[in-house]
Amino acid sequence: MMTSFSVSVAQAAPKYAGVVIDARTGKVLYSEDADSLRYPASLTKMMTLYMVFEALEAGRISLSTKVPVSKNAAAEPPSKLGVGAGRSLTVEQAIQALVTRSANDVATALGEFLGGSEQRFGQMMTAKARNLGMTKTTYRNAHGLPNTAQMTTARDQARLGIALRQHFPQYYGYFSTRSFKFGKQVIGNHNRLLGNVRGVDGIKTGYTRAAGFNLATSAEADGRSIVAVVLGGKSGASRDATMRKLVAAYLPKASGSRGG
Numbered sequence: 001m002m003t004s005f006s007v008s009v010a011q012a013a014p015k016y017a018g019v020v021i022d023a024r025t026g027k028v029l030y031s032e033d034a035d036s037l038r039y040p041a042s043l044t045k046m047m048t049l050y051m052v053f054e055a056l057e058a059g060r061i062s063l064s065t066k067v068p069v070s071k072n073a074a075a076e077p078p079s080k081l082g083v084g085a086g087r088s089l090t091v092e093q094a095i096q097a098l099v100t101r102s103a104n105d106v107a108t109a110l111g112e113f114l115g116g117s118e119q120r121f122g123q124m125m126t127a128k129a130r131n132l133g134m135t136k137t138t139y140r141n142a143h144g145l146p147n148t149a150q151m152t153t154a155r156d157q158a159r160l161g162i163a164l165r166q167h168f169p170q171y172y173g174y175f176s177t178r179s180f181k182f183g184k185q186v187i188g189n190h191n192r193l194l195g196n197v198r199g200v201d202g203i204k205t206g207y208t209r210a211a212g213f214n215l216a217t218s219a220e221a222d223g224r225s226i227v228a229v230v231l232g233g234k235s236g237a238s239r240d241a242t243m244r245k246l247v248a249a250y251l252p253k254a255s256g257s258r259g260g
């Protein structure tokens with residue numbers, strides 16, 4: 001009986017973990033439980049987008065390529081865009097749907113499209129994580145909905161944030177999308193720090209009950225650049241408040257040089 005009890009406690013009170021890394025030098029400026037395993041929740045979609053940007057850069061797809069939505073993808077729980085099964089959307093719309101609404105249906109559609117199946121895409125994502133030095137991360141799906149095998153660490157997510165910015169500067173601007181129009185819907189970004197905290201230019205929010213409230217943030221000002229990750233926040237507001245403090249405290253401490 002003990003085990004089921006401890007599992008439910010873990011779900012009710014996810015533990016905090018955080019890290020701030022100087023994006024220019026890779027130096028760790030702040031760290032708390034940065035290497036402890038946590039659930040990524042929708043931060044998973046940062047890797048889904050990494051795979052999309054890589055396919056774009058390689059010319060395998062373009063922004064106007066149509067992504068079909070399967071019955072499996074259309075059936076994902078919210079948050080979702082609500083594209084019906086058998087319909088499609090462009091790669092660019094899919095990117096915007098992931099960045100703003102964190103749409104699970106669209107994430108699965110992208111995974112199936114790029115990987116052939118969600119399972120295969122999870123393997124591709126995990127292989128890419130290893131490639132990027134994310135040694136403790138395992139992906140099983142493209143969206144981050146609960147899967148006990150899908151684990152990561154704050155440090156690994158920060159590494160991914162830095163890789164997104166450094167490897168795909170031409171697509172990185174999508175992370176600061178404030179809103180986008182899809183049919184009759186106008187969809188705002190879940191990231192409350194965008195436009196409210198100086199220097200913040202994206203990346204991604206996440207929440208599941210087991211993960212708590214997660215946020216990966218990239219900030220750049222005065223020639224300094226950091227990526228910060230907060231996992232296991234108690235609420236969206238407290239997570240955002242923690243991140244505001246981290247950005248305020250550590251962005252001025254980042255190196256001003258272009259090295260690294």
